[in-house]
Amino acid sequence: MIKNSKLNNIYWTSIPKKYLNVPYFELLDGVEGILGQVPSDKEILVVCAKEGSSIMIADMLFEEGLDVAYLKGGMKAWSEHLEPIKVGNLKDGGEIYQFVRIGKGCLSYMVVSNGEAAIIDATRMTDIYTKFAEDINATIIHVFDTHLHADHISGGRAIAEKTNATYWLPPKDAIEVTYEYQPLEGGIDVTIGNTTINIHALYSPGHTIGSTSFVVDEKFLLSGDILFIDSIGRPDLAGKAEDWVTDLRESLYKRYRKLSEELIVLPAHFMIIDELNEDGSVSKKLGTLFEQNHGLNIEDENEFRKLVTENLPPQPNSYQEIRETNMGKISPDEEKQREMEIGPNRCAVR
Known part of the structure; x- marks a missing residue:
C-alpha cells in the first residue's frame, strides 16, 4: 500500500535535492516513460496541487515496485503548513x-x-x-x-x-x-x-x-x-x-x-x-x-x-x-485568500 507523507514528517533538511517535474496529463496512460529517470533505491515523494493526482501517480509507481509516498494535502497543504x-x-x-x-x-x-x-x-x-x-x-x-x-x-x-x-x-x-x-x-x-x-x-x-x-x-x-x-x-x-x-x-x-x-x-x-x-x-x-x-x-x-x-x-x-x-476594507473568502497569497514572499531587497 502506498503511504501518505504528512508535512510534519518531512523534515527541513530532508527536502529532496533532486526532483522531476512531469505534467500530470503526460502520465495518464502510465509511468513507464519516466521509470528510467526515477531512482529505484530511494523513497519517492509524489506531489501535486491538491493531493488527488499524486495518489494516482504514486499508486502507478508502487505497482512498478518503487518505494513511494504522496504528500497528503498537496501543495495547498504545504503552502499553509x-x-x-x-x-x-x-x-x-x-x-x-x-x-x-x-x-x-x-x-x-x-x-x-x-x-x-x-x-x-x-x-x-x-x-x-x-x-x-x-x-x-x-x-x-x-x-x-x-x-x-x-x-x-x-x-x-x-x-x-x-x-x-x-x-x-x-x-x-x-x-x-x-x-x-x-x-x-x-x-x-x-x-x-x-x-x-x-x-x-x-x-x-x-x-x-x-x-x-x-x-x-x-x-x-x-x-x-x-x-x-x-x-x-x-x-x-x-x-x-x-x-x-x-x-x-x-x-x-x-x-x-x-x-x-x-x-x-x-x-x-x-x-x-x-x-x-x-x-x-x-x-x-x-x-x-x-x-x-x-x-x-x-x-x-x-x-x-x-x-x-x-x-x-x-x-x-x-x-x-x-x-x-x-x-479590513475587503473580506475575501478562504479560497480567494489562498489565491491572493500564491507565490513566494518578496519582502526583501536582493
Missing part, C-alpha cells in the same frame, strides 16, 4: 516559539510566560495558534502585528477577536483600517506573565512607515520586515521607496546599532532554505548580521539608496488586495 519550533527559554521560566511557514517563507511567534501568551505576526491559519496555546495551557492575551503586511493575510485580528485578546498595530500603518486596535508605539512595555516585551518604534519600512521591532526579555529582537538574515526590508510597496530610504537607513545603521549585539534576531520572513538553522528555525545574533549581512555594511549613503530603490524583486502577487484585506 506551520511548524512550531521552540527557539529559546526566557529568564523567568517562559518560552518563545517560532512558527515556520516553510511553503511561503513567513515566520510568526508566540511568547509564553506563566500561563499567558502573546502572538506576533500571525498568518491566516489562526486555528494552529489557538490550538497550540490550548495544548500548552496558555491563554492568549495580546496579539501584535509589527506592520501592515502586504505579502500575506494577517490572522492577528481574527485571533484577537476569537480569544478576546488585545490587538496591537502601529498607528502610522493604521490610518485606513476599519476596525479598532491598540496603538503600537515606541516606549511601551507589555507584560506577558513574568516576561516583558519592550516595544521599539523603529519607523523604517520593510513594507511600511510604521514597522515596529520588539525586544523580548532583553534577549530576542523581533525585527519584523526591517531586517532579515540575508537581506534588509524593501520600502517600495506603498510607492514611497525614495521617501523612506532615509528612515530605513536610520533604523538599521543607527537605532539598531544602539542595541546589544548579543540579541538574537527573529525576522518575520526568510528568503531561501539556506537561512534555516539545523533545527529548522531562522535566527542569528545581531552582531553576526552586522558582520555578514551586506545590507548592513554599505558605508556610502548613495550606494545604499541605489541598492534599496533599484535592486528590488517584483512586487508580491495581489499585494494591494492583501493590504486592503489587512485594513
